[in-house]
């Protein structure tokens with residue numbers, strides 16, 4: 001079916017996982033081993049326009065005003081192929097994407113990037129996907145992208161079925177559910193570029209980390225606890241669990257062969273500063289977490305931001321901090 005030029009634009013934000021996705025049980029269907037849970041972040045936005053153009057001989061991809069690298073263009077073409085198959089479209093596409101934040105900075109631009117691409121491409125091709133179906137499409141670009149379809153607090157259910165029908169993201173609570181909760185993102189200077197895609201690194205963990213099986217057994221209980229703490233807006237319950245989960249993820253990375261180390265000395269100092277702050281205060285007033293990158297997200301409540309900032313101020317190598325709340329998810333422009 002060909003019907004001339006078709007265009008759509010879709011915008012969304014990255015998310016930070018409080019329960020990490022790390023390991024795929026079925027690569028062909030992009031099914032994870034464990035469910036994960038994240039917060040979609042405000043202000044950071046990726047906007048992507050997809051235009052199917054009759055007669056174009058190959059897919060084109062511009063990112064932040066420049067032609068993208070071949071590997072990125074190939075990944076985009078992979079998502080477009082999926083959409084073309086489903087919509088029975090054959091035209092190649094022009095894709096233009098912009099982030100209002102640093103790309104590949106460890107701020108999960110692949111999550112917002114593939115969520116925006118899935119949203120724009122499916123709409124441009126005339127597929128009318130529900131947000132749940134859209135999340136099922138987005139995960140084929142980047143697993144964590146499925147959560148960026150929704151705003152606020154989001155769960156990606158791993159599901160049990162072999163066909164993946166019960167594997168999708170769903171919103172748990174809207175962005176305004178807990179206005180007092182903030183994410184102080186410490187952007188670390190000289191954060192190394194990821195040398196291996198997370199999708200590849202996590203499979204190395206599945207295959208070689210002696211800690212992986214234990215982590216997998218622990219995650220459902222931790223996820224339930226984190227969900228409950230968010231439901232009750234209970235930071236005293238939530239913050240230790242966020243750090244426990246981050247430590248479990250990091251231990252699996254460190255015990256992977258070859259070892260995966262995403263942190264810099266500065267990142268490690270931030271983790272220590274948060275632990276010390278909680279010890280000195282006598283209760284959990286903040287929690288750190290990080291993804292497969294060196295930047296550290298420090299969750300705290302509005303009234304503790306000054307105390308957290310004061311602790312971070314003495315650490316060398318923090319380029320700047322961003323104070324973010326939970327934000328809205330994807331929308332067609």
Ligand code: DP6
Nearest residue numbers: 017020021142143144198199291292
């Ligand atoms: C540590 O979904 O970003 O951020 O396919 O390589 O883009 P790629 O993988 P991706 O992996 C996310 C890993 C994580 C945890 C998480 O976001 O759940």
